[in-house]
Amino acid sequence: MNEKIFILAGLVTFLLAVSFPFWQSTEVEVLPQIAMQTKGEQCVAPVEYMRKNHMKLLEIWRDSVVRDGERFHIMPDGSKVEKSLTKTCLDCHVSKEKFCEECHSYVNVKPYCWECHVTPKSGGHTELSGIDDAEENRQNLLNNLLARNQPLAKTIKGLRKGKND
Amino acid sequence: MIENRRKFLKKSAGLIAGAGVVSGFISKYTTGFAKVSNEKPASKKSIRWGMVIDMRKCIDGCVKCIEVCHVTHNVPEFDNPKDEIKWIWKSDYAKVFPSKNQQYVSEETRQKPFLSLCNHCADPPCVIVCPTGATFKRKDGIVEMDFHRCIGCRFCMSACPYGSRSFNWRDPRPAIGNITPEYPTREKGVVEKCNFCSERLAKGQQPACVEECPENVLTFGNLYDKNTEIRKILKENPTITRKPELGTNPSVFYIT
Numbered sequence: 451m452n453e454k455i456f457i458l459a460g461l462v463t464f465l466l467a468v469s470f471p472f473w474q475s476t477e478v479e480v481l482p483q484i485a486m487q488t489k490g491e492q493c494v495a496p497v498e499y500m501r502k503n504h505m506k507l508l509e510i511w512r513d514s515v516v517r518d519g520e521r522f523h524i525m526p527d528g529s530k531v532e533k534s535l536t537k538t539c540l541d542c543h544v545s546k547e548k549f550c551e552e553c554h555s556y557v558n559v560k561p562y563c564w565e566c567h568v569t570p571k572s573g574g575h576t577e578l579s580g581i582d583d584a585e586e587n588r589q590n591l592l593n594n595l596l597a598r599n600q601p602l603a604k605t606i607k608g609l610r611k612g613k614n615d
Numbered sequence: 616m617i618e619n620r621r622k623f624l625k626k627s628a629g630l631i632a633g634a635g636v637v638s639g640f641i642s643k644y645t646t647g648f649a650k651v652s653n654e655k656p657a658s659k660k661s662i663r664w665g666m667v668i669d670m671r672k673c674i675d676g677c678v679k680c681i682e683v684c685h686v687t688h689n690v691p692e693f694d695n696p697k698d699e700i701k702w703i704w705k706s707d708y709a710k711v712f713p714s715k716n717q718q719y720v721s722e723e724t725r726q727k728p729f730l731s732l733c734n735h736c737a738d739p740p741c742v743i744v745c746p747t748g749a750t751f752k753r754k755d756g757i758v759e760m761d762f763h764r765c766i767g768c769r770f771c772m773s774a775c776p777y778g779s780r781s782f783n784w785r786d787p788r789p790a791i792g793n794i795t796p797e798y799p800t801r802e803k804g805v806v807e808k809c810n811f812c813s814e815r816l817a818k819g820q821q822p823a824c825v826e827e828c829p830e831n832v833l834t835f836g837n838l839y840d841k842n843t844e845i846r847k848i849l850k851e852n853p854t855i856t857r858k859p860e861l862g863t864n865p866s867v868f869y870i871t
Contacts, residue, residue, distance in 0.1 A: 512763060516759070516761045516763065517751070517761065519753060519754075519755075519813070519817065521817050536796065537797075565802045566762065566799040566800050566801055566802055567799045568689075568794050568795075568796040568798075568799060568800065569796075570796055571796065
């Protein structure tokens with residue numbers, strides 16, 4: 451008869467241990483708060499699609515830009531944007547930390563985009579860094595050059611002076 | 616009415632042979648036509664980007680093209696020459712043109728450091744050996760790298776007869792002073808090389824090195840278009856290419 455108690459106790463402990471993951475978290479789950487703050491008015495695709503398939507879209511973009519050289523995406527309203535995570539997506543969804551990482555860390559996925567692609571400083575760059583921005587790009591490039599190479603700095607400064615005069 | 620076995624076999628053999636001959640003719644002509652149409656897609660192959668390097672104008676000691684290229688494309692600068700990454704660089708004449716197809720070259724030419732970069736060959740050996748298709752030839756003749764697909768096997772590096780490819784032995788990020796955010800960096804274990812500024816061409820700009828050169832040493836253009844500046848230069852000047860005996864058909868030409 452005494453064995454019954456032991457068996458029951460053992461069973462109860464076993465059941466408790468097995469069901470531990472189900473009853474231990476009693477508090478309400480906190481879902482990630484994604485920054486919905488955006489600059490633009492429309493996304494490159496419907497929100498529902500983007501929520502589920504943004505990674506697929508980015509992969510399609512990547513392949514079409516690198517392999518086929520097709521660099522522009524036609525928006526629903528017919529306008530063109532560059533197929534670029536850093537220049538287009540993050541230009542509108544301003545914060546990478548809040549827009550990308552909040553969710554990614556919650557679901558524990560680690561995309562390796564940022565091993566190579568550079569996080570934009572202010573979230574994103576100009577909307578379509580095309581020929582209109584050529585001069586601005588050039589200036590940025592020159593500044594970059596100056597910062598990276600001091601001995602060269604003098605010659606470039608000289609060049610610049612010549613241009614201004 | 617009842618055919619015997621012999622007759623039946625004869626008839627069917629005749630039928631099969633007839634069908635064989637007819638289908639043979641059909642396939643011959645159809646594939647023949649297909650081949651002809653394959654050779655001339657005309658519209659798609661209307662561009663072949665190329666470059667002429669006029670070494671007579673290149674100033675000894677000027678490295679502006681190299682600097683601007685390496686800043687634009689976030690090329691790291693490592694202290695150890697073993698780790699060196701280069702997209703465009705200067706090298707001795709003897710190293711750039713080791714073939715003995717030019718004799719009695721002037722002392723001045725031989726002393727000059729020659730600009731070298733990826734030749735964007737018409738028949739690139741690196742593309743043939745790449746096991747993942749990371750290196751591929753674009754329709755416009757540019758030999759492009761898809762860094763996403765590179766597994767770092769370095770077959771392309773041994774296949775390239777010009778040493779145009781560099782391998783990231785170390786994480787390049789710390790070795791890049793000031794990162795240009797418009798262009799991605801690479802990661803450890805990836806091969807890289809000159810891409811003829813395909814990202815700038817897409818915006819209608821010239822390659823950075825061409826734009827930056829103060830002496831107009833570099834001329835860039837479409838080799839398939841007879842009216843371009845580059846074709847004019849090629850017509851008016853004797854030019855040489857690197858290691859022509861290998862049959863890679865480089866798109867980079869030199870005036871010595």
